[in-house]
Amino acid sequence: MGALAAGAAAIVGFSVPAAPAVPESTVQNFAATPRQSPVDADYYLADASGHWAAPRCVGDGRSGPRVQPVFVHRKGSSNRYQQFRTVLQRSLSLTTGIFERSSGARRTVRWVHDTSCRPVIWQVGVPAAVSHNLVDLRAYLKDTQPRFRDPDRVYSLWVDATTSPEWSGLGDDRWSATWSSSWGFVWVDAHELVHALGALRPDAPHATGKGHCYDAYDVMCYRDSGPAWRNVIACPAPSAQYRLDCGDDDYFALKPRKGSWLAKNPGANVARSRFLARVASRVLPTEPPPATGVVRDADSVDWQVQPGVRYDVGVTDGDGSVAWLTQDNVTGSVSTWEVPTTSRVFVRAVNDAGYSQRIRARTSVVSATTSG
Ligand SMILES: [Zn+2]
Numbered sequence: 001m002g003a004l005a006a007g008a009a010a011i012v013g014f015s016v017p018a019a020p021a022v023p024e025s026t027v028q029n030f031a032a033t034p035r036q037s038p039v040d041a042d043y044y045l046a047d048a049s050g051h052w053a054a055p056r057c058v059g060d061g062r063s064g065p066r067v068q069p070v071f072v073h074r075k076g077s078s079n080r081y082q083q084f085r086t087v088l089q090r091s092l093s094l095t096t097g098i099f100e101r102s103s104g105a106r107r108t109v110r111w112v113h114d115t116s117c118r119p120v121i122w123q124v125g126v127p128a129a130v131s132h133n134l135v136d137l138r139a140y141l142k143d144t145q146p147r148f149r150d151p152d153r154v155y156s157l158w159v160d161a162t163t164s165p166e167w168s169g170l171g172d173d174r175w176s177a178t179w180s181s182s183w184g185f186v187w188v189d190a191h192e193l194v195h196a197l198g199a200l201r202p203d204a205p206h207a208t209g210k211g212h213c214y215d216a217y218d219v220m221c222y223r224d225s226g227p228a229w230r231n232v233i234a235c236p237a238p239s240a241q242y243r244l245d246c247g248d249d250d251y252f253a254l255k256p257r258k259g260s261w262l263a264k265n266p267g268a269n270v271a272r273s274r275f276l277a278r279v280a281s282r283v284l285p286t287e288p289p290p291a292t293g294v295v296r297d298a299d300s301v302d303w304q305v306q307p308g309v310r311y312d313v314g315v316t317d318g319d320g321s322v323a324w325l326t327q328d329n330v331t332g333s334v335s336t337w338e339v340p341t342t343s344r345v346f347v348r349a350v351n352d353a354g355y356s357q358r359i360r361a362r363t364s365v366v367s368a369t370t371s372g
Contacts, residue, residue: 036180038080039322041087044187045094049354051242052090053097053284056108057117058277065152065274066112067193068122072137072159072177075125080160084180085121086327088158091186092119093352097284098190098219102244103254105281107271109193112153122147131161134170134177154196154275156189171195172211191219194244197275199251201268205261206232206250218246244270288349288356296345296361299337303347303359305330312348314358315339 045052069092073079092111099107111119124145130136137157141148148155157177168184170177171192178188199220200207206215208226215221215232217240223229235246245252249262252270256262262269270276291311293304301313310328326334328350336345341363349356 036182036185038084038087039324041084041091041180041186042322044183044185045087045090046355048094048187048242050287051097051101051239052093052352052354053100053105054352055092055096055111055113055117055119056277056279057113058108058110058279061111061113061115061117061120064110065154066110067154067156067275068112069119070122070124070155070157072131072157072161073123073125074128074131074161076128077160079123079125081121081123084158084160087186088121089118090350091158091189094186095190095193097353098242098244099276100284101242102252103271105284106254106279107276108279110275110277128161131159132163132179134172134175137177138175154193156193156196158185158189173198194220194251194270197270197273198268199270201251201265203261203265204250204268206247213246213250215246215250217241219244220251221246285351285353287354288351290356290359291347291349292359294347294359294361295364296336297364299335300333301325301336301345301347301361302333303361305332306349309349309351312350312355314346314348316344316346 069088071081071084071088073081096109096111099109113119124141126137126140130140134157137159138155141155154174154176157175158180159177160180162181163179168178168182169188169192172195174196176189176192176196178185178192182188195211200211200213202209204213206213206221207228208214208224209228210224210226212224212226213221214223214228214230215234217233217235217237219242235243240246248256249260251262251268253262254271256269266272288306288309291303293302295302303311305311310330311332312327313325313329313334314322315325316322325336325339325345339345345361346358347361348358
């Protein structure tokens, strides 16, 4: 696990409608272990903290149009689903939050979900040879499994494999994918899903001509080398990169301005997608406050638990790497007797909106008692 470059400014991803040409040297690398680990994925989710929202129940969770999340692993390699499960669920909250926070909480994603409103994530193994691009993946899954031929489904894939260094993710026509070899992975899910829902049309007012927009910042705008690219910062707020459609005029608006291009082209308006639900607005949460009373003694770390808040406890070593001792803990205590005293232990609060700051566990002073 290497160090990650800090603070990229915009969500990045590419849409290619046809099978991309892949250099031979890249193909040989497909057997390699993908670079990104669950801890790396968590780094990007932390950057997006404050923009998440819990997925909602929509009907029975199965009927009608739905978005189906899928974890794809390579046959013959280990299935790392259990290691990624927590960051994948949190990534679904980020995608949900992007749609809800862009719509006054009046549009939400119609996930396939269980009776607890939790999105159902499929796991599927594919041959390594088809794992590196969306065209091959889609063809393989459709050919081999009827459940991937449902016209009422969008298939949103996380692929634990190596892809071309040319892109972070791909999406079009009810299919989207991000790869664990990419720096984006869980971070570009929402971007690719918006592609799968049909954006951005090349005739949109601020279209680059390669599927994106140039009136930055928003989820779909970036410098993609499209022919119509212009350097425009129309939405400069730091949070704008986690909002859909700066200006409400290219691909997402609840009420497009009368006479505007988006009003005249309702089919280009993702807010009208059948894969989103019209829902009653709700108050969306903010990130939880940091944990308090965090103390480490000889064999555990303890802290004070707040209602509605869960806690992650991690260990950092000198090189900055992180390992989780527990995630989504609600007991306020975790054993640390196996953790070297030279390692730093921290506690981070998490809720439906995101993460708090990390609080380092201080070692309690145990006074020596003398008997005599
Ligand atoms: Zn894109």
